[in-house]
Amino acid sequence: xxxxxxxxxxxxxxxxxxxxxxxxxxxxxxxxxxxxxxxxxxxxxxxxxxxxxxxxxxxxxxxxxxxxxxxxxxxxxxxxxxxxxxxxxxxxxxxxxxxxxxxxxxxxxxxx
Amino acid sequence: xxxxxxxxxxxxxxxxxxxxxxxxxxxxxxxxxxxxxxxxxxxxxxxxxxxxxxxxxxxxxxxxxxxxxxxxxxxxxxxxxxxxxxxxxxxxxxxxxxxxxxxxxxxxxxxxxx
Numbered sequence: 452x453x454x455x456x457x458x459x460x461x462x463x464x465x466x467x468x469x470x471x472x473x474x475x476x477x478x479x480x481x482x483x484x485x486x487x488x489x490x491x492x493x494x495x496x497x498x499x500x501x502x503x504x505x506x507x508x509x510x511x512x513x514x515x516x517x518x519x520x521x522x523x524x525x526x527x528x529x530x531x532x533x534x535x536x537x538x539x540x541x542x543x544x545x546x547x548x549x550x551x552x553x554x555x556x557x558x559x560x561x562x563x
Numbered sequence: 564x565x566x567x568x569x570x571x572x573x574x575x576x577x578x579x580x581x582x583x584x585x586x587x588x589x590x591x592x593x594x595x596x597x598x599x600x601x602x603x604x605x606x607x608x609x610x611x612x613x614x615x616x617x618x619x620x621x622x623x624x625x626x627x628x629x630x631x632x633x634x635x636x637x638x639x640x641x642x643x644x645x646x647x648x649x650x651x652x653x654x655x656x657x658x659x660x661x662x663x664x665x666x667x668x669x670x671x672x673x674x675x676x677x
Contacts (some may be wrong), residue, residue: 455605473606483664485664485666487613487668492652492670493670494567494654494667494669494670494671495654495668496666496668497665497666497667500664500665502664505623540605542606550596550608550611550619550622551596551605551608551666552608553598553606554605554607555603555604555605556605
């Protein structure tokens with residue numbers, strides 16, 4: 452079993468704050484790192500997939516970076532809005548690629 | 564187009580009963596995954612189907628759990644003699660093919676075992 456860890460477990464911020472969370476994963480047999488947003492009562496929605504060391508992805512106010520050598524990825528949200536409230540999941544897929552290994556998620560609550 | 568659908572959305576059952584959870588993947592997707600999320604835990608891989616290949620069942624937690632995929636499309640996850648620790652949200656996801664980076668999730672089935 453491959454261990455994917457996310458921190459913090461939960462986060463409460465005020466509207467307008469910028470925030471970031473961490474995903475750590477095994478640095479061997481790396482294939483891809485995925486970020487998902489999971490809003491209550493909805494399906495998890497893919498945000499980013501990153502495959503190369505040093506990858507940086509951006510989607511509006513949300514961005515992510517990847518370091519495959521040390522096995523971590525950061526997700527940043529600039530100027531948080533209440534609609535950003537969700538659980539953010541990361542998932543690691545290994546080179547033999549049958550499975551996605553998910554972290555337990557970071558639950559973000561943005562207060563207006 | 565239609566996304567991944569799951570039914571039922573909620574299921575409450577008594578301990579010891581059998582339950583069946585259904586997943587309809589996106590048409591044409593060859594890969595199908597089942598996961599579950601127990602309270603406070605991450606998404607736990609259960610089983611993976613790829614085309615006509617033998618499924619990867621390595622994540623099934625006990626022999627009370629089984630899954631099948633008929634005609635390469637619809638999948639059913641069956642839990643026999645349910646226990647309270649089986650209470651979780653069960654998610655299904657499909658991907659276009661092996662090695663695809665994309666994974667599309669259904670809305671999940673919330674199972675509560677009383």
